[in-house]
């Protein structure tokens with residue numbers, strides 16, 4: 001006898017027969033009155049939601065963040081307030097450019113998005129496995145992403161589109177170098193570091209700001225796939241990283257990351273900028289560890305698999321705008337663009353009330369006057385649905401919760417940093433710390449796609465490698481010769 005509960009429609013009405021539809025006679029046709037059949041087909045037709053416009057393929061898990069070091073001199077955020085304090089988290093890892101069904105082992109940055117369900121609301125650190133990014137102005141983001149996706153006519157990935165973009169945006173060179181190094185194909189999600197990447201703020205009880213960069217250091221050790229293994233696995237086990245994460249958590253082997261910060265005052269950043277020429281809010285740059293050492297803060301452990309992939313991993317909606325009191329943003333133009341981008345994308349992808357879903361809802365009490373819309377499942381009950389205007393008004397200076405805001409300088413305008421800002425030294429520094437074998441992998445990994453682009457694009461990109469380090473340019477040229485490039489064909 002079946003132990004399954006009685007099958008019902010979505011309205012709870014028992015379904016008498018789930019194997020044979022109601023037909024007019026044994027051979028049909030079928031009756032419109034067979035509501036159970038119609039509801040079943042209708043719901044099936046509506047199972048998909050749009051995939052994320054980027055980072056469509058991903059894997060998620062719940063975990064715990066535990067504070068190990070006291071950083072309350074820098075922030076009054078309650079989740080960071082005491083050693084030993086624990087906060088529940090949800091993490092989603094992802095690739096960036098591929099579709100929902102694409103292979104986990106593609107050469108691509110990896111997303112590393114963390115939600116902290118704090119008592120003061122959800123804090124989302126929506127980072128990557130790289131500390132820098134390809135561009136420094138969000139106006140370029142849709143164009144950049146189009147070059148990583150498919151050609152509008154052939155529907156193929158196109159090295160020409162990619163290197164046409166990168167070669168004209170030399171600020172991308174730092175992350176291009178990382179992407180084509182061994183770090184471009186991490187061995188699953190457990191063996192890679194994570195970075196908040198942008199400069200953010202921490203605000204303490206005195207209303208003082210420290211600028212901060214967040215780092216997550218894998219306790220499993222860094223492990224990368226060789227380029228050949230990444231290609232092989234894309235065919236043999238396209239869900240390699242999903243399998244690895246889910247099965248290690250299922251068997252109690254919980255991955256961990258040490259959470260650390262780099263901290264700087266305004267004065268320290270000003271002195272650093274004066275010495276290096278680098279804008280500390282430029283996302284194509286890092287703050288070298290030698291200049292800003294990493295301070296330990298806590299440990300992130302992933303210890304529970306989601307029950308339902310769609311409800312939790314697919315519908316989770318992270319936003320870099322979600323920071324809690326004691327934290328703040330920075331002038332980084334990319335971060336400013338992202339503050340708008342995510343919630344807007346989720347209003348379309350998941351819906352007006354996406355924050356009502358269990359994976360997105362805060363675990364602390366929340367209260368506002370947002371009402372109605374589709375799927376309003378936490379609609380405020382009988383509570384007043386408008387805010388009372390406060391007779392005293394609010395203070396004009398500062399951003400609230402003790403965040404004093406920051407002073408501005410310069411003219412309103414459109415600033416193109418190319419040719420003015422140094423886009424090569426940090427890329428060269430990354431190249432120079434690679435051991436010889438990894439340099440050779442970098443050369444080979446670049447020569448593959450570069451052998452498929454026009455001479456013009458290839459020469460422009462080679463010029464950037466030369467500027468970063470002459471050995472970088474000459475290494476790629478030698479690898480290109482081995483690939484038979486020169487017989488350039490557009491792709």
Ligand code: HEM
Pocket residue numbers: 051052053054055058092093094110111112113126127128133137138139141195196197198316317318334335337338341342345346349
């Ligand atoms: C101006 C630049 C950027 C824009 C406009 C942008 C926009 C977006 C959008 C619209 C999504 C899909 C959100 C959703 O549907 O839930 C997304 C996902 C994501 N982005 Fe960005 N992005 C930018 C840069 C970055 C950077 C610099 C990082 C990392 C430091 C990053 C990390 C991520 C991650 C990890 C996800 C996936 C989140 C998840 O797992 O649900 N993005 N981005």
